[in-house]
Amino acid sequence: MAGRARRGLVAGLASALLLGVLGTLVAVPDAAADRRGTRAVPPAGPAVQPVRTTAGERVVQIVAHPDDDLFFMNPDTAQSLATGRSLTSVYLTAGEADGVNARRDDPDPPAPDKAAYAEARQNGIRAAYAEMATGDRTSPWSRSAVRTAGGGTAELDTLRAKPWISLVWVQLREAGSINGDRPHSLHGLWDGQVDSLASRLSSGTPVREDFAYTKRQVVDTVAGLLERFRPTHVRIQDPTPGRTAKGAYSDHQDHLYGARFAQAALARYAAVPGHPAFGVQTYLGYATGRLPRTLGPADAAAKLRTLKTYAWTDGADHCGAPAGCGDLKVAARPAGHGWAQTVRHTRGESTTWAQPGPDGTAWAFSVLDGRLAVWHRAGPAAGWTGPRLTGGGGIDAGVTSVRLPDGRIAVLGTRTTLGTRAAGYRRDVVLSVQRARGGDFGPWTSLGTPERDDESGTSAISAPAAVVDPTGGLRVFVRDSAHRLTGRTGLPGGGWEPWTPLGGTGLRGDPVAVTDASGRHTVLVPTPSSVLAWTQSGPGGPLTGPMRTGLPATTLALNATADTRGVGIRLWYRVPVTGELRAAHFGGDPRVPGTGDRGGAVATGAADTRRAGTAGKATGVPDTGAATGTAAGAGTGTAAGTGGGTGTGTGTGPGTGPGTGTGTATGTATGTGTGTAPGTAAGAVGTLVPVVSFVASTGVAGFGPVGSGGDLLGVRSRTGVLATTRTETLPRPATVTEPAAEPEPEPGAGAGWTVGGFLLSGAPAGLPDGIAAMGLDGTLHWTPSGGPRTAVLP
Numbered sequence: 001m002a003g004r005a006r007r008g009l010v011a012g013l014a015s016a017l018l019l020g021v022l023g024t025l026v027a028v029p030d031a032a033a034d035r036r037g038t039r040a041v042p043p044a045g046p047a048v049q050p051v052r053t054t055a056g057e058r059v060v061q062i063v064a065h066p067d068d069d070l071f072f073m074n075p076d077t078a079q080s081l082a083t084g085r086s087l088t089s090v091y092l093t094a095g096e097a098d099g100v101n102a103r104r105d106d107p108d109p110p111a112p113d114k115a116a117y118a119e120a121r122q123n124g125i126r127a128a129y130a131e132m133a134t135g136d137r138t139s140p141w142s143r144s145a146v147r148t149a150g151g152g153t154a155e156l157d158t159l160r161a162k163p164w165i166s167l168v169w170v171q172l173r174e175a176g177s178i179n180g181d182r183p184h185s186l187h188g189l190w191d192g193q194v195d196s197l198a199s200r201l202s203s204g205t206p207v208r209e210d211f212a213y214t215k216r217q218v219v220d221t222v223a224g225l226l227e228r229f230r231p232t233h234v235r236i237q238d239p240t241p242g243r244t245a246k247g248a249y250s251d252h253q254d255h256l257y258g259a260r261f262a263q264a265a266l267a268r269y270a271a272v273p274g275h276p277a278f279g280v281q282t283y284l285g286y287a288t289g290r291l292p293r294t295l296g297p298a299d300a301a302a303k304l305r306t307l308k309t310y311a312w313t314d315g316a317d318h319c320g321a322p323a324g325c326g327d328l329k330v331a332a333r334p335a336g337h338g339w340a341q342t343v344r345h346t347r348g349e350s351t352t353w354a355q356p357g358p359d360g361t362a363w364a365f366s367v368l369d370g371r372l373a374v375w376h377r378a379g380p381a382a383g384w385t386g387p388r389l390t391g392g393g394g395i396d397a398g399v400t401s402v403r404l405p406d407g408r409i410a411v412l413g414t415r416t417t418l419g420t421r422a423a424g425y426r427r428d429v430v431l432s433v434q435r436a437r438g439g440d441f442g443p444w445t446s447l448g449t450p451e452r453d454d455e456s457g458t459s460a461i462s463a464p465a466a467v468v469d470p471t472g473g474l475r476v477f478v479r480d481s482a483h484r485l486t487g488r489t490g491l492p493g494g495g496w497e498p499w500t501p502l503g504g505t506g507l508r509g510d511p512v513a514v515t516d517a518s519g520r521h522t523v524l525v526p527t528p529s530s531v532l533a534w535t536q537s538g539p540g541g542p543l544t545g546p547m548r549t550g551l552p553a554t555t556l557a558l559n560a561t562a563d564t565r566g567v568g569i570r571l572w573y574r575v576p577v578t579g580e581l582r583a584a585h586f587g588g589d590p591r592v593p594g595t596g597d598r599g600g601a602v603a604t605g606a607a608d609t610r611r612a613g614t615a616g617k618a619t620g621v622p623d624t625g626a627a628t629g630t631a632a633g634a635g636t637g638t639a640a641g642t643g644g645g646t647g648t649g650t651g652t653g654p655g656t657g658p659g660t661g662t663g664t665a666t667g668t669a670t671g672t673g674t675g676t677a678p679g680t681a682a683g684a685v686g687t688l689v690p691v692v693s694f695v696a697s698t699g700v701a702g703f704g705p706v707g708s709g710g711d712l713l714g715v716r717s718r719t720g721v722l723a724t725t726r727t728e729t730l731p732r733p734a735t736v737t738e739p740a741a742e743p744e745p746e747p748g749a750g751a752g753w754t755v756g757g758f759l760l761s762g763a764p765a766g767l768p769d770g771i772a773a774m775g776l777d778g779t780l781h782w783t784p785s786g787g788p789r790t791a792v793l794p
Helices: 002-019 068-072 076-082 114-134 186-191 215-229 253-270 286-290 297-311
Strands: 058-063 086-093 141-147 153-159 165-172 233-237 279-283 354-356 362-368 371-377 384-390 400-403 409-417 426-433 445-448 465-468 474-479 485-489 500-503 512-515 521-526 531-535 544-548 559-562 569-574 581-586 615-619 647-652 666-670 691-695 707-709 712-716 721-729 754-767 770-775 780-784 790-793
Touching: 058 068, 058 215, 058 253, 068 233, 068 297, 076 086, 076 114, 076 297, 086 114, 086 215, 086 253, 114 153, 114 165, 114 297, 165 215, 186 215, 186 253, 215 253, 233 253, 279 362, 279 754, 354 400, 354 754, 362 384, 362 409, 362 754, 384 780, 400 465, 409 465, 426 474, 465 512, 465 521, 474 521, 500 544, 512 559, 521 569, 559 707, 707 770, 712 754, 712 770, 721 770, 721 780, 754 780
Parallel strands: 058 086, 058 233, 086 165, 233 279, 615 647, 707 754, 721 790
Antiparallel strands: 141 153, 153 165, 354 362, 362 371, 371 384, 400 409, 409 426, 426 445, 465 474, 474 485, 485 500, 512 521, 521 531, 531 544, 559 569, 569 581, 581 691, 615 666, 707 712, 712 721, 721 754, 754 770, 770 780
């Protein structure tokens, strides 16, 4: 076997010279000896056939290990397979782990055999994909060895029944540890700890020669695969997952650095002439199991069935391989750590990527080839033209847009800089502004980043949210890697204030920012258990917060809009597990400072109606809540004071919060008048009081943000396609706590909704006269008002 490795190396070097491959293949003398002798070299197969792809959308998925796609990208993977369009999954490492293919509680596990375990995982993946695509896990595959642009060899598997479905096994060595120091890994190769990374060939692969890749050769290999399959949409793992409170990576190091290699390859591929424009979607890994679940019972069960097929839970010999037909390590816990019940995109969740212009004109924005893609509509009856790609590269999926007071549009996003060295990797917030009203967009301007460096937080910032002051000043907000809100404000005369921490803890997802009809700004950010808010007491005032909203847990994907009736704002969100839609209305000036904490279990009450006035001190009846504070429930509070906050007043009315804590709190009251409002959190500024509407969405419930434009809503349905409906927003007061779990919707049900025929990329965006959405083929889809049926909000 060592002789074959040496002969393969010589042949590989000769091929590299003949093909002009950049970089150098590096011999690894012990690569073959590192595997047990059970590896069987298969006979030579037929010549590699040309890759077959379909017209329209073509999806490529790039993951670190066999099963990352099943745990963290499904059901998106299964939905693509169901379309009959091209899908290729690329596995960077062999996933050999410790070489023991056994349940973790097996009293008599087999001896370690890394080559055989790698083969068993491949067999499990082939069975899972065959079952998803054809219903038969034994549907056969054609397997062949193909030369890569990096100078080595990969295995290419094609499903014979549906030859546009392919698997590519690059078969590099995995790290074998989530966070441990493993220089011979994708992490070590990226950081320069090693000059090359060796292959780890499975026992059943048609690849005969061992090889090793330099960092550049890994990038060349993946870029070459992109050229072969010509995707319009690429799925990768999250390259910036952040760190835990103890400083460890919050995801597997192979996931993180495999995604960074994918980013480098995508940047290389974007420069290839004549390729189809592509979008990119990133997926959260391990951490998603600790966040609210996004899949309903039926979808979670389907995902789990696929994982059980991969894990070979029934033990039936359906593949005829001595190595085994699946990954028995997963068989003991096929749902992972909550991963089977959820899927979560980490970028591309913005719903504010379309902007109206005067006289029915409109603009829409996306990211293709890592550049800003611009569409334009010249009038209400005109069609959309585009995309026109503009600006420099490296732009991450998910841009937001705002209209400036002079009518020009500003587009904001984040940009990834790979750097010439590992330490040069970073993300920053960037801004592009129209040069003139209705004109072209200028170059990207960097607003920097609130992060100290990539090493401390893996550049784990959110997408930006933005609002515009009447003077034209731009206020930009992001969640930083410490899960706090930070902001930066543009100065009227030009220039920017520094990034400033705005507080909050445990923030997840992307912030959303909105300006109501009065000109008051509000920023809302989800946490795993609720939503926090920052707001102004009036237009032009300071932004204060965080405030509790008392909302229950959401799926972390939010959209906020000014209320169509001109009173307050409306927050759109989805309920965990069911995926049902909710609309939380915040009307008037609901800020209530200085009242008591009720542990987050906020009682329902009407929005505060007190008039603005001079400040004073107010005390109230102790609340019986989980924390010390004043009463909140249905009572009347009065306060009178003189300027400077020296007056006192008294609040009356019994508290209604459950719990055992008692106490008295002193706080600041604003103005004079009467009103009802819930108590607030200790240490927070106050509480925003929502009135929740339950949106009839049975049968279309999925995951992701809700797009809202005029009288239309647009969502990603449970099958991954766009669903739209007309609404009459007639909310009535209702408790903000969720009712008992709703019944699982029947497949195909969805009265009042119109379901589209294309898989959604990112999230839908609303305009006053319709909903815009992007497909996986990089095209813009438009649903005008008046087309869909009507669903009434109770």
